[in-house]
Amino acid sequence: MYRQRHDDVPLSLLAAGPGSLPGARTILLAAVFVLHALIGDAGAGILTETEQTAPEASSWPGPLPPPEPVRCVEPRPWPGPLPPPEPFPRLESAPLPGPLPWQPLPCAEAAPPGFMENFGNVLEETHASLQRNFLRQTVRFDNYLGSSKPEQNLETGYDLRWRNSLRLEHGNDVTFGTTFLANISLSRVSERLHLFIAAENEPALPTRTLPQDPGYPGFDRTVPSTHFANTELRYELIRRPDLNLFAGAGFRFALPVDVFARTRLQYTRNIDDLFVMRTAQTVYVKSNDFLGETTEFSLERLVARYTLLRWASAATASEKIEGVEWGSVLSLFRQLSPKNSVTLLGGVYSNTTHSELLQNYQVLARYRQNFFKKWLFFEIEPQIFWPKRLGSDYHPAIFTAIFRIEVMFRDSTANGNIESSVVDKQLRSLTR
Secondary structure, three states, rough: OOOHHHHHHHHHHHHOOOOOOOHHHHHHHHHHHHHHHHHHHHHHHHHHHHHHHHOOOOOOOOOOOOOOOOOOOOOOOOOOOOOOOOOOOOOOOOOOOOOOOOOOOOOOOOOOOHHHHHHHHHHHHHHHHHHHHHHHHHHHHHHHHOOOOOOOOOOOEEEEEEEEEEEEEEOOOOEEEEEEEEEEEOOOOOEEEEEEEEEEEEEEOOOOOOEEEEEEEEOOOOOEEEEEEEEEEEEEEEOOOOOEEEEEEEEEEOOEEEEEEEEEEEEEOOOOOOOEEEEEEEEEOOOOOOOEEEEEEEEEEEEEOOOOEEEEEEEEEEEOOEEEEEEEEEEEEEEEEOEEEEEEEEEEEEOOOOOOOOOOOOOOOEEEOOOOOEEEEEEEEEEEEEEOOOOOOOOEEEEEEEEEEEEEEEEEHHHOOOOOOOOOOOOOOHOO
16 A cells, blocks of 8 residues: 655745735645645554564474374273171060050940840840741641652741721721731642631721622621631632733632632733723622622723822622622822832722612721831821712711731741751752
8 A cells, every 4th residue: 555755845935934825724734734744654664563562374284193003901801799788686575575465445324225136126026926837737737638749949938017907987986897818829739828817806997898808608798897807729820911800719718608719810011111901800709699709800000110000990790799790990109218108099899789880989098118117018098988878878987096006927938947858858959
């Protein structure tokens, strides 16, 4: 780079006097040239000195030599596994003191049994003893009539119900009654043979009503009371889910003895899953009633779970009864729980020998409850009757209430309470 030195300033300009230029301009130019000269000398001196002291560029020395290889240390042989640590000195263990003696936790002393608990235990023992005695007598009677059949596993049993009732009627005294019903299975004679024993001493009803078993010839239909005791031996000729036919014969405990025989055919038809129809025909003969027959018809409908609606009608005609005795009942059964149920019933009853079409109306409600023991039941049954007075068209209302206590006895040799006989016991031991 070329730099102008102060020596290059024209001498004519420097030699010019102040009068050759205007005054201010002359002074300014003179100052500029002086400063330019000073700055130029200083810069030229620095540049010259730098250029003189700058080192000359050196040539490329070439690639660096490779580094010296690292010397590997020779491996030492494996000294082997470390020896196991020395065991700690074991202290001598003290002998076990043995199990601690058992000590019951302190608790409150059990209260002595109360009156109801003692009473319940006595009832249970008495009931169990009676069941065993009844079964023992049943087996003895069955062994006397029949013979042992080793190829069959025979089961002798019974079902017994004993009811005691208390009847309260408006305007009359309190009356008591009892009922005894038994069904005995005589398997040694035949699996289809049953012995039925029935005895009723219920308080007399204010008027005739439809009996519980309309085709039962042991019921005396000529009187309004239900006092009778009889026995019947039944043999099932046909035993199917839809058809049942049996023949029976028995006698009534009365003087003179009333002997009867009957045959009953019942047909069951399932219309659908909730609707069932039943019809039955009974033909009987009695020593004091001669020939008679009973026709029964019923419809059952499951209207809801545990709720059954039933309509039943029956008509009986015999040589002793003038005309036809008939009745119709509509009932609604509801199971409230496995231990209690309620029944609502309404019915009519009449006899064609009378000029009136209906002779008696009846409405009742029955509540049944299992209590205290599984074999003990009670019933409360309020009733209202509207019987027709003889010689008038008046039907007065009669209010009654019945309280019942029922005791059930049921047992069989299948429960293992008693063996049918020693021979059966030996035969069973041989066939096992």
